[in-house]
Amino acid sequence: MGETTPKKPDCRECYEKQMRELAVLCGLDDATLDRMLAIKDEVLAGMGGERIRPDRMGELLGRVTPLLGTDDPYRDIKREYNQLMLDREQECVARIEAAGEPFQLALRYAVAGNLVDFGGKNAFTRDDVTALIDRVPEISFAVDDSAALLDAVRSARAIMYLGDNCGEIVLDKLMIKEIARENPDAQVTYGVRGGPAINDVTLEDAAQVGMADVARVLSSGVATPTTVLSASTEEFRRTFYDADLVISKGMGNFEVLVDGCGREDVYFLLMTKCGHVASLVDAPLMSFVCKRG
Secondary structure, three states, rough: OOOOOOOOOHHHHHHHHHHHHHHHOOOOOOOHHHHHHHHHHHHHHHOOOOOOOOOHHHHHHHHHHHHOOOOOHHHHHHHHHHHHHHHHHHHHHHHHHOOOOHHHHHHHHHHHHHHHHOOOOOOOOOHHHHHHHHHHHHHHHHEEHHHHHHHHHHOOOOEEEEEOOOOOHHHHHHHHHHHHHHHHOOEEEEEEEOOOOEEEOOHHHHHHHHHHHEEEOOOOOOOOOOOOOOHHHHHHHHHHOOOOEEEHHHHHHHHHHHHOOOOOOOOEEEEEEOOOHHHHHOOOOOOOEEOOO
């Protein structure tokens, strides 16, 4: 039987998918799309033999942005999904407060929010997101280090929580409220992207959902859909390395930080929305994961 997956699975398919989706979103013609795909090929070729990861997407987006007619093509979509989750916020809060294990339920809500990802392979609708939110109390983790995470939260003085996507950020806020309930003395910093990068969270998203009410909000200074510590601001790097605990959301952060970030006590919260990440964490596709790295 022939191989069904490449020997070195990576993100190249998502790079191409992103160019095509941007062209549709911005109403671009075929000639402009061809230029975008050519730029994509140049960026990938520049990586040589490296495994293609999300960290070079920022370079690609920066190079194609002048062709798009806007510097933030997902702005309206991000606002829409933030509002969708804000409309469900109080319902989720009530469920969490009534739960026997509120921290555990808040954690699963935060992971469910990771479905809202326009940079991955999976397609989804607003109805898919709301249906998943409805089912969260019934869903278990495929990889479950949540007990260890709770212990780490209770003993931490400084926590860095790395955000990922719009919409999801509302459920991150609920998670951070539960962190404060478990450890009122912990200081939480919520990390966002340094500028528009697909539908990843920025300072604008944090302001829309009121994240500053529960955490200090800090920009990485880098407009790329993952955490690139080497390119981030000194303050962001210092906060990351000085934290007693790092909680990292989403596949993009996971794929880069799991390769080595200078610390081992990182907890990754995500849904396995592609086969490559699913294989890395040894879990089925579309599973909930809470993994200590």
